[in-house]
Every structure is written in C-alpha cells, then in structure tokens.
Amino acid sequence: MAWLGPLLVAALAGAIRFWRLGSPRQIVFDETYYAKDAWSMLRLGYEGSWPDRKIADPQILAHPQVIPLSDGGSFVAHPPTGKWVIALGEGVFGLTPFGWRFMTALLGTVSVLMLCRIGRRLFRSTFLGCLAGALLAVDGLHVVMSRTALLDLVVMFFVLAAFGCLLVDRDRARARLAAALPAGPDGRIRPDGDTGDRAGTGARPWRLAAGLFLGLAASTKWNGLYFLVFFMVLTLLWDVGARRVAGARHPYRAVLRKDLVPSALSLAPVAVVTYLATWTGWFLSDDGWGRHWADGRGGTWSWIPAPLRSLWHYEYLVYQFNVGLHTPHKYQSNPWSWLVQGRPVLFSYTSPQPGEDGCYTATPCTRTVLALGTPLLWWAACFALVYLLHRWALRRDWRAGAVLCAVGAGYLPWFLYQDRTIFSFYAVAFVPYLCLAVTMMIGAMLGPPGATERRRRTGTVAAGVLVLLIAWNFVYFFPIYTGRTIPYAGWQARMWLDTWI
Known part of the structure; x- marks a missing residue:
C-alpha cells in the first residue's frame, strides 16, 4: 500500500488533468x-520575436499553421526553465493547445503522487498521505493551472520536489546521528553530549538535490528564491x-561547526549554479536579447x-520591470484575499448560443475557465493554518512548523x-x-490511537x-x-461571491 494508494490517487489526478486537455482550443490568458x-x-x-499577439495568436491556431517567429531576441520578464518545460510538450505534440499544456498537466499529476509520498513521510501514515494527495487532486486552482501553460505550476512542482528531498535528508541525518550514539550498560541508546556535539552526518545528497530543485524553481520565476531562503532557515x-535530541550541549555551535557548510549553505551554491546553467541557450546564442x-x-x-x-544587466532590467509593474487589471487582487479566494482570475469566457458548441438550452450558455480553488478546501485550510500555528507555537510540532514555513515562503513575500x-x-505555489x-487537522479530528471508541x-x-463536502464542491465547480x-x-x-464575477 505504500505505493499502490499513491499511484491510484495520482491516476485519478491524471484523468482529471488530461481529460480533453486541448479544450478550450484557444490561447488562454497569458499562454x-x-x-x-x-x-x-x-x-x-x-x-x-513575434508580431503583435492579435496577429500571432490566430496564425498559430490556423490550419495550416502559420508561425511568424523571427530570430531577433525579445525582452522577457521571467527566466527560462519554465518555458523549457513547456517546450518539451510542444516538441512532442507540436504548437497546439494540447502540446503546450501537456507538461503542466504531467507535472500537476506527478505532484499529486509526490504529495502522497511526502504526506506519508510527514505523518507516518499511508492513509493520511493519500488523503493529502487526494485533496490536491481535487483542488480547482491546481487543476486549472495544470491545464494551462503558465509558469506558476512549474514553480510549485520544483519547490514540492525540494521539500520532499529535505524531508528525506532530515530523516537520514537523524538516523546517522542516532547510529553514532553509544549504548549504555543496559544496551539502550541514550543521548550523549560528546556525540551530539562532534558526530558528523556524512554526505547529504538529498539536500544537494533540494538545492538543484530550488535552483530550477527560481529559474522559472523569481519567487522561487523566497522558498530557497525559507528552506535554508x-x-x-x-x-x-x-x-539537541542527540544530547549536544551546544547545539547551535555544533551546527555551525558540523552542519552549516555541508548542509544548509550547500543549498545556495547548488541553486546558483543551476540557475546559471538554465541560461545555457542564451549564453550560446548571438541574438538573445542583451546577449552582447x-x-x-x-x-x-x-x-x-x-x-x-x-x-546581470538583463536581470537588472527584468527586476526593474517586475517591481514597476503597476498596470491595472480587472482580475488583480490583494494577497489578503487569496486564502478565502476573494478574487479568482477568469482565464477564458465565451457565450455559445442555443444549438452551438454543446448549448442545448433555449437561452445562451457559457464556457468558462476560472482559476478558483475549491472553496470548501481553501476555507477549511484557513482553520487548519490556525490549528497548525497552535501545534507549532505551543506543542513544538516540527511537522506543523515545516508546513507553515512552506506556506509562508509562497504567500508572505507577496505582501x-x-x-x-x-x-x-500565484497561490498555486503553496x-x-x-x-x-x-x-x-483531519488527523487530529480522527483522534489519537488511544482515544475512546466514541471519540x-x-x-x-x-x-x-468534511472530505465528502470538499469532493462534492469540486465536482460542482468542475465545469468552470x-x-x-x-x-x-x-x-x-x-x-457564490460577487467578487467572482
């Protein structure tokens, strides 16, 4: 069941994300x-360089397809990795809606599988791990972003992979420290000050892998850098x-001496090297924007x-562009409203007339793609975050702290x-x-193993x-x-809310 359950949940997620992936057959939002x-x-x-979008978009979707691409470099606002990922699907399936959405759908599906395994490791329960993956499988925002060729889902995937690698690294480093502890006269392993201060934790390949994934996240969109900083802490x-658990008398000093360079600080150099490597195509070109x-x-x-x-000059100009982007948009929103899904983004809207495009009523119909999280899941998450704050602040539950750290890295910087x-x-990243x-929170609702039968x-x-209501809520909103x-x-x-219109 350690793999069967997660694979079944991932199969469900894949069916949802790949079902009629090429529809709508149009360029959606920032695709x-x-x-x-x-x-x-x-x-x-x-x-x-491409011509004006009003000219290029119809030519891309035309039959036969006309692609007016020129080799003159174009200034862009984001690093290259996410676009390389999207390009993999286009390389196999062509410049079609299915082709440019294929990789985000695949990463969205695989991320559900990863979350099942991450949840299993975090909670030491296959059931709870599969539940976490199932909730992600039926989140509307994750589904929409998995079916749209934007960069934020790619950031989410690489950050989640890094988070999983860090969890594995944590378990293995602790196991090595435990193995180094001496046994007492009775044969039991006990904390030891000398061992806690001086023992090494060996090679940390999983932490290096986390640095690689964080570098890929940052080279997709710069908000990946915040995850790097938060995860280093x-x-x-x-x-x-x-x-401290191993018995170190001076745990901070021991970390500075034994763990700082080979572990935490290794994340940043690996991420930087990875970031630079993703610009290889630009480095090898003569016509990339600002190359010379x-x-x-x-x-x-x-x-x-x-x-x-x-x-560096190119990146400086990109930074200036991003921090100065103040063009009003109908669907922009303040991050205070994100957790309650106060202002979702309308990606696509058409109004088929009776008899057209599956509209079998006497009045006009709608075809909508709305980037809206499953409302009951997100509203439940607001209560869950309060519960985790309690667990972390008052019970020192490291699991709650880890989850809150990841949420904070994806959410707080936008303020x-x-x-x-x-x-x-943008909230899809967390x-x-x-x-x-x-x-x-649901695990706490179920109660501890020793609870009474009534409890x-x-x-x-x-x-x-709660789980059934979330599932129903997703099914209800599935058409949009x-x-x-x-x-x-x-x-x-x-x-449901006036701000959704």
Missing part, C-alpha cells in the same frame, strides 16, 4: 506569452533540533566575463508587492501545503463529512474549471 516563448526556445535556444532549525551588452565595455567589473555581466499587479493564481495542513467514531464522522458548456443560470449559481 500567449509562454506557449510562444517555449516554441521559440525549442527552435532558437532563446526567446525570439528551516533546515538549520532541523539540524539544531537533531543535535557587456562586450567591449570597461569599468570596475570588467574582470568578470562579459556574458555574465550581460546577464511586499501589494501595489504591484498580482493575481490570486497549495500542496494547504492540503497538508487540512490533512493534519474515534465522532471524529471519523466529522472528518468524513475545465471550460465545459453549461447553461447561463448554472454559471450564475456557481458565482
């Missing part, structure tokens, strides 16, 4: 940028805790190779950019940890009702996650 940049990178190794605290900016320029930093200085144009679908939070029965009923044609009255009935 107009990333689908074309991905195709350009596949052909040129960097982002080339988290792993340091884990190492301190491990030293530093050629022949002198100055204080002339000792640094010109390609690196050109990249620094409240004046910038930002959207609620959706898996909301599912872990709800799962941990267990009551907790089981309450937990079961996947662009199914429904009567206009059905669409109105699903607009």
Whole structure:
C-alpha cells in the first residue's frame, strides 16, 4: 500500500488533468506569452520575436499553421526553465493547445503522487498521505493551472520536489546521528553530549538535490528564491533540533561547526549554479536579447566575463520591470484575499448560443475557465493554518512548523508587492501545503490511537463529512474549471461571491 494508494490517487489526478486537455482550443490568458516563448526556445535556444499577439495568436491556431517567429531576441520578464518545460510538450505534440499544456498537466499529476509520498513521510501514515494527495487532486486552482501553460505550476512542482528531498535528508541525518550514539550498560541508546556535539552526518545528497530543485524553481520565476531562503532557515532549525535530541550541549555551535557548510549553505551554491546553467541557450546564442551588452565595455567589473555581466544587466532590467509593474487589471487582487479566494482570475469566457458548441438550452450558455480553488478546501485550510500555528507555537510540532514555513515562503513575500499587479493564481505555489495542513487537522479530528471508541467514531464522522463536502464542491465547480458548456443560470449559481464575477 505504500505505493499502490499513491499511484491510484495520482491516476485519478491524471484523468482529471488530461481529460480533453486541448479544450478550450484557444490561447488562454497569458499562454500567449509562454506557449510562444517555449516554441521559440525549442527552435532558437532563446526567446525570439513575434508580431503583435492579435496577429500571432490566430496564425498559430490556423490550419495550416502559420508561425511568424523571427530570430531577433525579445525582452522577457521571467527566466527560462519554465518555458523549457513547456517546450518539451510542444516538441512532442507540436504548437497546439494540447502540446503546450501537456507538461503542466504531467507535472500537476506527478505532484499529486509526490504529495502522497511526502504526506506519508510527514505523518507516518499511508492513509493520511493519500488523503493529502487526494485533496490536491481535487483542488480547482491546481487543476486549472495544470491545464494551462503558465509558469506558476512549474514553480510549485520544483519547490514540492525540494521539500520532499529535505524531508528525506532530515530523516537520514537523524538516523546517522542516532547510529553514532553509544549504548549504555543496559544496551539502550541514550543521548550523549560528546556525540551530539562532534558526530558528523556524512554526505547529504538529498539536500544537494533540494538545492538543484530550488535552483530550477527560481529559474522559472523569481519567487522561487523566497522558498530557497525559507528552506535554508528551516533546515538549520532541523539540524539544531537533531543535535539537541542527540544530547549536544551546544547545539547551535555544533551546527555551525558540523552542519552549516555541508548542509544548509550547500543549498545556495547548488541553486546558483543551476540557475546559471538554465541560461545555457542564451549564453550560446548571438541574438538573445542583451546577449552582447557587456562586450567591449570597461569599468570596475570588467574582470568578470562579459556574458555574465550581460546577464546581470538583463536581470537588472527584468527586476526593474517586475517591481514597476503597476498596470491595472480587472482580475488583480490583494494577497489578503487569496486564502478565502476573494478574487479568482477568469482565464477564458465565451457565450455559445442555443444549438452551438454543446448549448442545448433555449437561452445562451457559457464556457468558462476560472482559476478558483475549491472553496470548501481553501476555507477549511484557513482553520487548519490556525490549528497548525497552535501545534507549532505551543506543542513544538516540527511537522506543523515545516508546513507553515512552506506556506509562508509562497504567500508572505507577496505582501511586499501589494501595489504591484498580482493575481490570486500565484497561490498555486503553496497549495500542496494547504492540503497538508487540512490533512493534519483531519488527523487530529480522527483522534489519537488511544482515544475512546466514541471519540474515534465522532471524529471519523466529522472528518468524513468534511472530505465528502470538499469532493462534492469540486465536482460542482468542475465545469468552470475545465471550460465545459453549461447553461447561463448554472454559471450564475456557481458565482457564490460577487467578487467572482
């Protein structure tokens, strides 16, 4: 069951995400940028130039397809990894809606499998692990982002992979410390000050792998850098805790001497090298935007190779663009509203007339793709986060701290950019940890193993009702996650809040 359950949950997630993936057959929201940049990178190794989107989009979807791509470099606002990922699907299936959405659907499916395994390791329960994965499988925002060629789902995947690697590293490092502890006269292993202070934890390949994945996340969108910083602090605290449990008299000093360089600080160099490696296509090009900016320029930093200085200049301009992005948008939102799904983003909306496109009513219908999390899941997550704060602050539950750290890394930094144009679908980066939070709350509802039969029965009923309501809620909103044609009255009935319209 350690793998069978997670695989079954992942199969369900895959069926949801790949079902009619090529529909709607149109460029949805910002796919107009990333689908074309991905195709350009596949052909040129960097982002080339396209004509105005009003011209290029119909040509891409036309039959026969016309692709007006030129090799002149184009200034873009995000690093290349996410577009390389999208390009993998286009390389196999072509520049079609199915092709540019294939990899996000695949990563969305695999992320459900990963969360099942991560939840199993975190809670030491296959059932709770599968429950966490199942909640992610039926989250509407995760489904919509898995079926759309945007970058945020790719960030979520790499960060989740890094989180899983760090959990494995934590368990293995603690096992090595435990193995180093001496046995007492009675043969029992006990904490030992000398061992806790001086024992090494050996090679940390899983932590290096986490650095690789965090580098890939940051080279997809820069908000991946916040996860790197938060996770570095988290792993340091884990190492301190491990030293303390092992009996170290000076756990912080022991970590600084034994664990800082080979473990926590190894994340940053690996991430930086990974980030630079993802720009290989741009480095090898002659026409990438700004590629030769530093050629022949002198100055204080002339000792640094010109390609690196050109990249630094490019990144500086990207930073200026991103922090200065204040163009009003109808669906932008303040991060205060994200957890309650106050302002979802409408990705696509059409109004088929009677007799058209599956509209079999006497009145017009709608086809909508709305980036909305499953409401009951997100509202339950608000209570779950409060519960985890209690567990972490008052019970020192490391599991609660780990989940809160990941949520904080994906959520809190956006409060620094409240004046910038930002959207609620950015929250997909921390959706898996909301599912872990709800799962941990449900585990508490079920009660401890030694609870009375009445307590267990009551907790089981309450937990079961919550899970069934979340599942029903997802099924109810499924048509507006996947662009199914429904009567206009059905669409109105699903607009529970005025801010969703």
